Amino acid sequence: MxxxxxxxxxxxxxxxxxxxxxxxxxxxxxxxxxxxxxxxxxxxxxxxxxxxxxxxxxxxxxxxxxxxxxxxxxxxxxxxxxxxxxxxxxxxxxxxxxxxxxxxxxxxxxxxxxxxxxxxxxxxxxxxxxxxxxxxxxxxxxxxxxxxxxxxxxxxxxxxxxxxxxLHHREYQVGNTKFHIWVQGDIDLDWERVINDFKRFSTYQIKIMGTLPVKEFCFLVQAPNQVAYHGVEHLANTVLYFGPAANIMEEKYYTEFLGLASHELFHSWNIKAIRPVEWFPYNYEKENYSRLGYVAEGVTTYLGDKFLYSSGVFNTEQYLKELNSRLQSHIDNFGRFYMPVTRASMDTWLDGYVLGVPHRKTSIYTEGALITLMLDLMIMKNSGYANSIESVMKSMYENYALKNKGYSEEDYMNECEIAATVSLKSFFDTYVYGADSYEFELTKMFEWIGLKMVYTNSKNPLERFGIKSIKKSDGYYVLMVAPDSPAEKAGISQKDILKLKDEHASLSEEDFNALVEKNDHTLELRLNLNEDQFKQLTLQKHSSTEYYRKVKLELLNDISSEQKEFFENWSRVKLLEEIN
Ligand SMILES: [Zn+2]
The missing domain is CATH 2.60.40.3650 (Immunoglobulin-like)
Known part of the structure; x- marks a missing residue:
């Protein structure tokens, strides 16, 4: 052909x-x-x-x-x-x-x-x-x-x-593996820094996995002038669609850029080489259903960020920020009570890439990453730090990918159990195949490594009444309304457009919040019915009930030597010294 x-x-x-x-x-x-x-x-x-x-x-x-x-x-x-x-x-x-x-x-x-x-x-x-x-x-x-x-x-x-x-082009070498970075766009990159950081996470990933599945790997970067964030994985290359081109070196964008690149590189192993049996080979003609999307995307999301931390590209603060954003997405999503990640893996074919109807679904990325984090900590704890989710991935690479076969759901659980040296059946049944809330488990496991989840009230007055929205020039576009919240009781729904009262529109979030508290926790809004027609709404909440609270990981004040030891083994500080 x-x-x-x-x-x-x-x-x-x-x-x-x-x-x-x-x-x-x-x-x-x-x-x-x-x-x-x-x-x-x-x-x-x-x-x-x-x-x-x-x-x-x-x-x-x-x-x-x-x-x-x-x-x-x-x-x-x-x-x-x-x-x-x-x-x-x-x-x-x-x-x-x-x-x-x-x-x-x-x-x-x-x-x-x-x-x-x-x-x-x-x-x-x-x-x-x-x-x-x-x-x-x-x-x-x-x-x-x-x-x-x-x-x-x-x-x-x-x-x-x-x-x-x-096209801009640079190369770097890690052992016998050659990497290319190609960029299309009006970029202004600090190439020395980019190469240095890419080399660090590439070196670390290869060290963990043994070998890259290919001898040469290309990062193909499409850098438009506007904000863009999207990556697609392949065995010997990846496309990173990332912008704005001129601002990539700004800290906020640069950490996202590195996060995307590290994630996509690990996909060369996890998904392209280590592949669910249902996708081995792909059938391009129709839907290819697999319940393992949460391994493909969840493990990659978790490890993609963690590799940046373990290889010294991210510091602790930068890494915890990434974890915080996963935790935030988790607690903001009421769909977590209804849909296990294994079912979400099937449903990407249905509505996986759109907002979807309220509170129906979960993300294989977010939930998959947090489940992987818990598996990682359980494996480490039970194996006395001998094994981790990284060693599970290495074993899957050797036992399946390099033997040219796909893995099944049972194979993955089996590999995790071998690494953990204990049965994980009830964990899988409850949190992977079931949709039971795992915040309690998560809180407990973070404590093993000396971290605690700290909750605070949202600074956004709309969120405190149960409204997740994005602000546009003509009002607040409602993305989600929390179940049983004052917003739901007032009849506000997804896709509604809300306006603040004119005298509130110019208030800072802080002043607006103070006003809401002063007025006995009431919020006055206008619901845009059509064109210039508005309906006046007054939302009232119980003073102590909060919605869309913020979550943040913090180090425990009185961290024990066991917790410190676990944290260091988990974050791979020792391995970092080895690389340097
Ligand atoms: Zn991915």
Missing amino acids: RYVIKLPNANNHLINISLHVDNIDTDELELQLPAWRPGRYEIGNFAKNIQSFKVKDSGNRIVEFIKITKDKWKINTLNLSSIIVEYDFYAYELNAGSCYFTNDQLYINGIQCFLYNAHKLHQKHIIELNIPVGYKIACSLMQEGNLLYANDFHELVDSPLIASAT
Whole structure:
């Protein structure tokens, strides 16, 4: 299979693709466009971007075809040994998993735009790029001039590419592994610092896992001028869509950038190599259900941040800030009482990437990370610090990935139990397969390492009455209303738009809070019914009942030597000295 890419007109954003199919030995040929992309477990409907689909034979004669599903074409290949399928693909969406073609760059995620023959996935697949002179190509595939070679379709669509005249490029080496950082965007990076930090977390991850699954790894960074935060994992590369480009070195953005990069690198092991058996191999045609999304994303979310801490890129304060934000998302979400992470892993296909209806679902990232944290601490405690979730991942890498097989739900629990040296069945039954509240367990386990969860009232008056919202120019857009809160009782719902009374609009949060307390815990609001019509609402709460409280981890004042020892073993301070 050979995909010839032409770029006739950047202004219409249509990538012209000619797929050359040779050695046809059947009377009919079915070609499929992937319906989803690994990394985002929902149907993507990429075929909606295809225009002017044509099929010709080697003599340029038209060949008949019909469409048999929303993304599958059946072609009449009677007496034909080769055909050319030509189509235009509309590419004007920029994120970490999209296609984007403008006068500045060509960016292809082949999973969106390359047709495949399900019976010939294991053939070599070649891309021929017809791109402007002077363009550089960033891609982890083997390159020869403008030709890119993939060993099979899986590798082809696991290898996004950026081609442009303005790509920035740096390299670094960790042992035998070479890393590339390619950036497309108007960046102003402190490269020395970036390379130093990337090298630290890469070194640490490789040290923990033994070897990276590939010899060379590419970070492909799309840095737009606006705020952006999105990453997509692949075996030999990752795309980080991160901005604003000009501000990446600002502390707030830079820590997020490092967090994203460390997370995505660990996915090279956990998800691309260590893969749930249901995704081994991927079936691109339809939903691939697995209850293990919480391992794929939860362990990666937990370890991605923790690796930055253990490798000395983050200090304790920076790391605890990340943990705090996971804890906050956890306690803010009332869906945690209804949906276990194993079910949330299935439901990404349903509503995993949208806000969703109120209090229905949980996040495989947030809940998965906190469950992993608890497993990590239990494994460490019961094994006398000999094992951890890191050693579980290493063992999974050796026992499954390197033996070329996927792992099951039982395999994961089994590996955790071997590391913990005790049964974890009741933990899994209660908190992984069940949705029982685990705040009590979490509080207890944080104490093992000398940390406590400290709760304070929200400084945001709306939150104190049960309203989670985002402020926009025309009012407060309601995201969530806490169950049984004064806000719910007043009839406020998700997606409502609220306004403060004019005299309150200019108050600082502090002054507004003081006013609310002075007025016996009442909050006056206007609900926007339509256009300029408003309904006056007065919310009243019991003085001691608070909603959307803030949670923060703090070190215990009187930390014991056992707690200190556990904290140091968990945070890997000793290992850090070893790296330095
Ligand atoms: Zn991830």
